[in-house]
Amino acid sequence: MGENAGLDYCELCGSPGGEVVWENGLCRVVMVDDQEYPGFCRVILHRHLREMTDLTQKERAQLMNVLFAVEHAVRYLYQPDKINLASLGNMTPHVHWHLIPRWRDDRHFPYPVWATPQRAHTPQRQRINGRQLGDQIIAAMRTTV
Secondary structure: OOOOOOOOOOHHHHOOOOEEEEEOOOEEEEEOOOOOOOOOEEEEEOOOOOOHHHOOHHHHHHHHHHHHHHHHHHHHHHOOOEEEEEOOOOOOOOOEEEEEEEOOOOOOOOOOOOOOOOOOOOOOOOOOOHHHHHHHHHHHHHHHO
8 A cells, every 4th residue: 555556657756747836845836737727736745645544644734734825825816716626536646636726707617627618718817927826835834834
């Protein structure tokens, strides 16, 4: 159980998974390049584990604190109507969280971003660069931990 169990190749072990905007010894935060969902981030555990319960209690708490700091930063910078958090891992069995800002007029709202689109287009939204997001995550870490 745990590290590298049945692992041939893991996309998240083999690449950063997006633009790294913040990291520590436990995990990294990456921006997903998705024009329709600016602010879409992933919080990715550095080492290969399949399930949250493979982490120690302390690591789980640390990972969730990072996730909450990213949520705080994305809410501050993008002002979405809602934040979706998801940890699926069916396609990539490596502990990681998706953080997706949502707006009432986005293509899929109120359904998940992986569902059938409800609208043809998503309105253009402000894009924030990785440095701004990283700085805001650092600021949020100071207040949420």
